[in-house]
Amino acid sequence: MAPDRVLGGRAPPAPADQDRRPGGSRAGVATLRLDHVIGHERVKAALERAWRQGRLVHAYLFAGPPQVGKRLLALELLRALNCSDPAPPCGRCxxxxxxxGGQHPDIRLFGLAESEGSGRRQAIAIEQVRALEHDCTLKPYLGAWKGYIIDEAERLSLPAANALLKTLEEPPPHVIIILVSRQPEALLPTLVSRCQTLRFGLLATAVIERALIERFGAAPPDAALLARLAQGRLGWAVAALSDRTLLDERQSALADLERLLGAETGERLAYAEHWAQLVGRDPDRALARLDCWLGWWRDLIFLHLGCPDLVVNVDREATLRALQATVPLATARAVASQVAQTADYLAQNVNPRLALESLVLALPRR
Ligand SMILES: [Zn+2]
Incomplete structure (x- = not known):
C-alpha cells in the first residue's frame, strides 16, 4: 500500500466507500480535536486536516523521542475514529x-509489554503479529474501525516485521495500524515506506511547566524543576510527579557518575557489570540511567560554551563548574556522544556488558 492511499480502497473512493474511511463519512460533520494531547501542534494539525478531508491512511509511523506523547496521540486518534459524537473523541460515550480504560475491543496495543514468556523483554514476536493479522480479518465489534498500535516498533523481530509487511500491503478496509517508534531508523525500510511518517519533537520547557501546573496540579516550584529535568519529555515529568523514585534514581545515577570519575578501573568494571545485569532485569531503568548521564554531560558542555541558562541539572551546578577546569570541552563532547551511542547499542540488543564497559572506561579521570 502506498502511504498516500486513503483508507477505503485502491480506486478513488466511490460514494459508498466514503463510509469506510476513518472520518470520511463524517468529514464536514464531525470535528476532530486532539487537544487532549499536549504539544505537537504540527502533527495534530496534519491529522485533523486529513480527517476533515477524509484522507487518513491505513498505516502511520509516529516517530520521535521517548515519552513525548506519541502513543497517547495514537490512542487519541483511534478513540476518535470509534466515537460517534460530533466532536470526537468526546470522552463520555x-x-x-x-x-x-484500555478495554475497547477494537483498539489494541501490541508491544514488548504484551510479550509473553520469561519476562525478559527483547523483541516483539511473530506470534503477536499473527494475532494482529487474525484480528484484522474480523469485523469491528463495537465501533466502526479496528485500530492497532505497535509500540516500540523498532523491537519487531525480523520475522514479525516481515509478517507485518504483508498485512500492510493489503490492509482490510476497516483497519488502521499505527507504528510508534523512538528509533525509526532501526525499522525495515520497506515497512517504513508503507507508512505515512509523522515526526514528533521534544516539547518546550515552558509548555511542560504550564501543563504540569494546569493539567496535573503540580505546585509551581515542583513544576519548574521537573520541567527542566524532563528535557522535553512531558511523559517523564508526569511520571516523576506521581512517583518520587524517578527523582531518587536520577540522584543516584548522577552520584554514581561523579564517583566513577574518581574511580579506578576495577571499580568501573564492577559498576558496568551490575548495570548490564539491570539491562536484563529492567531495561527501562537501565536506559533511564543513561539519559541522566547524557543530561549531565550536556550541562558540562553548556557551561564550557558559556550558556549556564541551558543547564538542566541545576542542583549539580557546583560540581559541574568545578569539573570544567579538569575536563575540557572536547572530552565532554566525546563522552556525551558515547553515552548517546551506548543508549542506541542497548536499544539494538548489542551485548550490554561490552557497551557499558567501554563507556565507563572512556570516562575521564578527575
Ligand atoms: Zn466518544
Whole structure:
C-alpha cells in the first residue's frame, strides 16, 4: 500500500466507500480535536486536516523521542475514529470510556509489554503479529474501525516485521495500524515506506511547566524543576510527579557518575557489570540511567560554551563548574556522544556488558 492511499480502497473512493474511511463519512460533520494531547501542534494539525478531508491512511509511523506523547496521540486518534459524537473523541460515550480504560475491543496495543514468556523483554514476536493479522480479518465489534498500535516498533523481530509487511500491503478496509517508534531508523525500510511518517519533537520547557501546573496540579516550584529535568519529555515529568523514585534514581545515577570519575578501573568494571545485569532485569531503568548521564554531560558542555541558562541539572551546578577546569570541552563532547551511542547499542540488543564497559572506561579521570 502506498502511504498516500486513503483508507477505503485502491480506486478513488466511490460514494459508498466514503463510509469506510476513518472520518470520511463524517468529514464536514464531525470535528476532530486532539487537544487532549499536549504539544505537537504540527502533527495534530496534519491529522485533523486529513480527517476533515477524509484522507487518513491505513498505516502511520509516529516517530520521535521517548515519552513525548506519541502513543497517547495514537490512542487519541483511534478513540476518535470509534466515537460517534460530533466532536470526537468526546470522552463520555461508551466507546471513549472503554478506550480510556484500555478495554475497547477494537483498539489494541501490541508491544514488548504484551510479550509473553520469561519476562525478559527483547523483541516483539511473530506470534503477536499473527494475532494482529487474525484480528484484522474480523469485523469491528463495537465501533466502526479496528485500530492497532505497535509500540516500540523498532523491537519487531525480523520475522514479525516481515509478517507485518504483508498485512500492510493489503490492509482490510476497516483497519488502521499505527507504528510508534523512538528509533525509526532501526525499522525495515520497506515497512517504513508503507507508512505515512509523522515526526514528533521534544516539547518546550515552558509548555511542560504550564501543563504540569494546569493539567496535573503540580505546585509551581515542583513544576519548574521537573520541567527542566524532563528535557522535553512531558511523559517523564508526569511520571516523576506521581512517583518520587524517578527523582531518587536520577540522584543516584548522577552520584554514581561523579564517583566513577574518581574511580579506578576495577571499580568501573564492577559498576558496568551490575548495570548490564539491570539491562536484563529492567531495561527501562537501565536506559533511564543513561539519559541522566547524557543530561549531565550536556550541562558540562553548556557551561564550557558559556550558556549556564541551558543547564538542566541545576542542583549539580557546583560540581559541574568545578569539573570544567579538569575536563575540557572536547572530552565532554566525546563522552556525551558515547553515552548517546551506548543508549542506541542497548536499544539494538548489542551485548550490554561490552557497551557499558567501554563507556565507563572512556570516562575521564578527575
Ligand atoms: Zn466518544
Amino acid at each position: 461508551r466507546s471513549c470510556r472503554l478506550a480510556a
